[in-house]
Amino acid sequence: MTIALSPLSGGLLIGLSSMLLLLTLGRIAGVSGIVWGAFTDPDRSWRLQFIIGLIAGTAAIHAFTGKPLPPAADGSILLAVGAGLLVGFGTRLGSGCTSGHGVCGIGRRSVRSIVATLVFIAAGVATVALTMYFGG
Amino acid sequence: MRGITGLLTGLLFGAGLALSGMTDTAKVIGFLNVFGGWDPDLMWVMSGALVVTLIGTPLVLSKTKPMFDAAFSLPLATTVDRRLVAGAVLFGMGWGLWGYCPGPAVAALAYGDISTVVFCIAMLVGMWLAGKSGLTISRLQQ
Numbered sequence: 693m694t695i696a697l698s699p700l701s702g703g704l705l706i707g708l709s710s711m712l713l714l715l716t717l718g719r720i721a722g723v724s725g726i727v728w729g730a731f732t733d734p735d736r737s738w739r740l741q742f743i744i745g746l747i748a749g750t751a752a753i754h755a756f757t758g759k760p761l762p763p764a765a766d767g768s769i770l771l772a773v774g775a776g777l778l779v780g781f782g783t784r785l786g787s788g789c790t791s792g793h794g795v796c797g798i799g800r801r802s803v804r805s806i807v808a809t810l811v812f813i814a815a816g817v818a819t820v821a822l823t824m825y826f827g828g
Numbered sequence: 829m830r831g832i833t834g835l836l837t838g839l840l841f842g843a844g845l846a847l848s849g850m851t852d853t854a855k856v857i858g859f860l861n862v863f864g865g866w867d868p869d870l871m872w873v874m875s876g877a878l879v880v881t882l883i884g885t886p887l888v889l890s891k892t893k894p895m896f897d898a899a900f901s902l903p904l905a906t907t908v909d910r911r912l913v914a915g916a917v918l919f920g921m922g923w924g925l926w927g928y929c930p931g932p933a934v935a936a937l938a939y940g941d942i943s944t945v946v947f948c949i950a951m952l953v954g955m956w957l958a959g960k961s962g963l964t965i966s967r968l969q970q
Contacts, residue, residue, distance in 0.1 A: 699869040702848025703876020709840035710877070711884040716833040718894030718901050721841065723931035728955045738834030743934055745838020751938040752839070753846035762852030764941040765927060776933075776947040778922025780954020783930060784964050786915020787903065790929040791841075793916075794874060799881025800889070800902070807908045808916040813860075815920025820860040823925065 710796050713742075722792020724783035786812075830896035842935045848873040851936045853927025860924050911963060922954075 710721040717738055723746070730739035754761055765772070783789045786808055788797060793812075797805020849855045849869055858867030893899055905912075923929050928936065928947060936944045958964050 696869050696872045699848040699850075699872035700876040702844040702846070702850070703873035703878075704880055705840050705844030705847065705876075706873065707877035707880025707884070709837045709844060710881055711888060712833070712840065713837040714885065714888045714894065714900070715891075716830065716837075716895045718897045718899060720902065721837065723841075723929075723934060724955070727930055727934060727952070731952070741832065741834030742838035742841070745835045745840075746842035746845070746931065746935045747938045749839040749842025749844075750846040750851055750935040751842075753843050754938075757847070759846070761939055762849070762936075763854070764939070765853040765943050765947075767926060767943070769943060769946055772926060772943045772947045773950045775922040775926030775928075776950025777954040777957070778918050778925070779928070779930065779933070779947075780922075780951035780956075781958045781961075782915045782917070782919030782922060782954070784915070784955045784958035785961075786912050786919055787905065787965065789919060789931070790923075791931050795877045795881055796885075797903075798878060799885040801882075801885075802903070802906075804903075804905060804908055804912055808912055811913055811916035812920035812923065815917045816860040816924035817862050819921045819924030820857055821863050824861060824864055 706791070706795060707799075710791070710799070714796075720792055720796045722788050722796060724780075724789040725787075725792055728784065782812075833896065841931065842938075844873075844877075845932050845935045846938075848876075851932045851939070853932075856927040856929075856932070857924070905965065911965065915958075 713719050713721045726739045726742050730736055730743055753759060788808060793805040793808040798809060845851050850873055855867055855869055859870035926947060933948055933951060
């Protein structure tokens with residue numbers, strides 16, 4: 693298997709970002725928690741900055757590298773609502789998402805995060821398999 | 829520096845997501861489609877990120893405190909409980925149905941697609957509903 697350089701270097705940047713946030717503010721770079729905290733936690737400033745940075749960083753990569761924008765997601769608005777509700781409900785109930793559990797939590801060898809990551813990947817794999825089988 | 833560290837770390841994170849192709853729902857669905865035409869890219873993204881955090885986290889946490897705050901704010905929960913597993917199952921289902929987890933969903937707001945805006949609003953409503961359900965543990969316990 694050849695190493696995919698863009699995904700690998702993108703991953704390195706994500707890891708670096710997580711480490712900088714831990715080093716400077718002592719915080720876990722878990723996007724679900726940061727987004728919810730931006731609306732509910734009095735310590736709002738760094739969280740809003742992080743969200744603006746996420747959007748601006750994405751825009752900057754396309755602007756400076758000429759990487760084409762990905763096509764809009766495939767699916768109905770109803771599906772977007774249902775999937776968004778599940779992602780929001782699930783990440784709050786499970787205390788984290790791909791970044792908080794998958795990148796930061798495994799990085800600090802949290803058993804909860806290792807279990808959560810294995811479970812949400814398995815649930816995602818099963819969901820895609822079922823949608824491909826019944827709808828694809 | 830403390831004043832803009834949130835912005836700088838967000839920029840790096842967003843750049844990483846876009847560079848790696850994770851803001852494309854088709855690539856994420858492709859990774860989860862292990863019984864079809866599997867796309868390994870997300871595995872490379874996770875590998876790159878984990879190399880850094882697995883090595884970096886113990887080094888950072890060996891300090892007594894972060895640079896710009898009095899203490900590290902780390903989750904306190906240590907037991908694997910039903911909330912964690914049920915939450916991960918529901919999240920994984922939504923992730924597989926659409927192809928976005930929270931990071932890429934917010935980052936992809938840069939593209940201005942209405943469906944991404946709808947997804948993000950629904951995600952916030954889902955988070956609110958989870959709180960209303962009384963099932964979540966408090967932020968302090970997390």
